[in-house]
Amino acid sequence: MAVVVIGLKVTGLILVVALTIIPPVAARFWTDQPMRMVALAALLGALAGYLGVTLSSAREGLPTGPLIVLAAFALFLVSFLFSPRRGVLASLLAYRRLRQRVHLRQGLLALGRDEPIFDGLTLRLLRRRGHVRRDGVATPAGLAAARDAEHEERLWALYRRRYPDDALHREHAGLTPIGQVLSADAIHALERELPPEGAR
Numbered sequence: 466m467a468v469v470v471i472g473l474k475v476t477g478l479i480l481v482v483a484l485t486i487i488p489p490v491a492a493r494f495w496t497d498q499p500m501r502m503v504a505l506a507a508l509l510g511a512l513a514g515y516l517g518v519t520l521s522s523a524r525e526g527l528p529t530g531p532l533i534v535l536a537a538f539a540l541f542l543v544s545f546l547f548s549p550r551r552g553v554l555a556s557l558l559a560y561r562r563l564r565q566r567v568h569l570r571q572g573l574l575a576l577g578r579d580e581p582i583f584d585g586l587t588l589r590l591l592r593r594r595g596h597v598r599r600d601g602v603a604t605p606a607g608l609a610a611a612r613d614a615e616h617e618e619r620l621w622a623l624y625r626r627r628y629p630d631d632a633l634h635r636e637h638a639g640l641t642p643i644g645q646v647l648s649a650d651a652i653h654a655l656e657r658e659l660p661p662e663g664a665r
């Protein structure tokens with residue numbers, strides 16, 4: 466309440482609304498914990514105030530209130546773009562990594578099933594990892610990786626059939642190596658239930 470009253474005198478009615486909203490929204494990009502969010506919002510608000518006052522004092526005639534709000538918006542923009550968890554850049558990188566994982570996985574499964582691969586990105590990823598030669602023929606390392614991918618795919622399929630509710634909560638189930646998600650005992654149990662390759 467005190468912040469709003471003081472802000473009304475410094476920035477005016479319209480700008481104080483922005484000043485009370487922007488710092489918490491910017492802080493939300495950096496953390497999920499309420500107490501840290503409050504502390505970070507206060508820090509961002511104080512930093513915006515300092516930057517706005519400093520800029521307004523650098524040249525005569527510059528209004529303090531709007532510059533404080535502009536500084537707050539600049540901090541929000543930095544958070545929006547560069548936050549490592551929710552920022553635009555982080556989201557784009559995560560999407561790019563996921564897309565590459567999907568293409569690589571599908572490429573290995575295609576190699577294991579002796580299916581043709583036409584997608585350019587898939588072929589580039591397989592070549593980059595040494596799984597196929599330039600002419601598209603699988604290397605020994607590629608065939609071994611394809612067998613491992615096919616085996617993991619069968620394990621994941623069995624896991625999804627046995628535990629459908631649990632599988633729904635597994636992020637990217639089928640792309641993440643199963644050893645990073647399930648315990649060794651759980652994997653051994655699935656291995657025992659796995660039907661022979663080629664069996665229906």
